[in-house]
Amino acid sequence: MTTDMRHEGRTALVTGGSRGIGRAISRRLAREGALVAVHYGHDETAAERTVGEITAEGGRAFAVRAELGVAGDAVTLWEAFDRALAEQDAGPGQGTGLDILVNNAGITVPRPIAHVTEEDYDRVFAINTKAPFFIIQHGLDRLRDGGRIVNISSVATRVGFPAIVSYTMTKAALDYLTLSLATELGPRGITVNSVAPGFTETEINPTLSVPEIRQRYSDASVFGRLGQPADIADVVSFVASDDARWVTGQWMDASGGVHIGV
Template sequence: MTGAKDVEETGVGRPGAQRPAPAPLTGKSALVTGGSRGVGRGIVERLVRDGAVVVVGFRQDADAAAALAARLAAAGGLVHPVRADLTRPGAVARLFAEAEDLTGGINILVNNAGTMLRGKFADTTEEDFDRIMALNVKAPFLAIQQAAHRLRDGGRIVNISSTATALAHPSQAAYSASKAALDQLTRVAAKEFARRGITVNTVSPGGVETAEVTAGVRPEVLQQWRRASAFGRLGLPQDIADVVGFLVGPDARWLSGQNLQAAGGAV
């Protein structure tokens, strides 16, 4: 039995005793595209930790999405994996509708799904160009369009871009162009959605240590990326996820139309 001395020391049971503050995203629901692996998975983990219910859009790796949902459920979180190929007609609208059905309404959209294409101007085919634009530009455009009708007032949109829009990397013309277009979508949407209290921002990672980013990159190039950072290392998914976590939280209410270069000082 708790004695008077225990109550006095801990404050438990006293009138006006402080209770732990709820997680900042408690009661919020988020849709994260490309959320089963890499940076997307890190973002999902951060949003769940902050109290959000998260719908994870994924295209191929059902096992990874299911494992992520199970692991976070074991820790008390709630994640709904939904398969969606965002390059197919109608897929974005269906994903958003299913996310609404699963959660009752979406407060946060993170456009993370994307693809990297390395190739010189002379070597990039028309099919390559169309493929990268379909996923990196058209899909987030359509997702933002859905958000215009479906996102709850006071919501948050974060687009994941790249420092490739600020640094001219050889053999990344199509990729850089696609991310530059995404940056401009952020600026326009921020103006259009402000009247509903919705903020729209971009996060631009530099080199991040994930299988998707580093696949096929020569060791000497990876070392160049490390040296470019003020901290002498590649970024981690958690580094990017924490920036996103800030932007979708209450403390970022006065930030909109911005591009946060999450590159460890490389830009």
């Protein structure tokens, strides 16, 4: 367990914070002192498990439910956040604002363009791109000056990967949002960055159960292994910290060197 409390006194919201990469991010930020809002859409059991793990490690967290990809999702999320935060015992300097927003929630559509339906397309954009846009929009009056926005992108936006074309398009749009927001929010001392995982051991990728595919993904990294959620969480923690105060508008490869070799 880390003894670095660089997020002490801060409040964080992690969308999709109950499972996979989001769970690892929630736990890492909490271990370093943040009060973490663990957002979930449907799986209350997973959210409560993550909150329980954080509490058992001496951290502080609470669950926030809001289905993303539906009308009014951002408003619903922030209303739930405000209610739940008001019930917490605020630590020194915390109050009712927000310091760290991690847009992690997302889905994938593992189909090439010929097999993507309009319903698939609309849903993946609604959750992966539209929801973060309006979550940020409605969260700006809660985000304190000097705050951090971290958008979880994908290394797939830098290579041709036809099997997940619609998913990759949503992440590319998020990358532009990162660049634009970094320019707009800089005067407030708010940094905005994208962190881009590669092939990572999470349930979002069911193909990892196929040994041949699993091996191919592992071989794509210069380290010869799949990424772990903690690998990504460590990078997010840095980007969200004061150590990264001079880093903004950046796309940060957290893929383990996927596709940089020959």
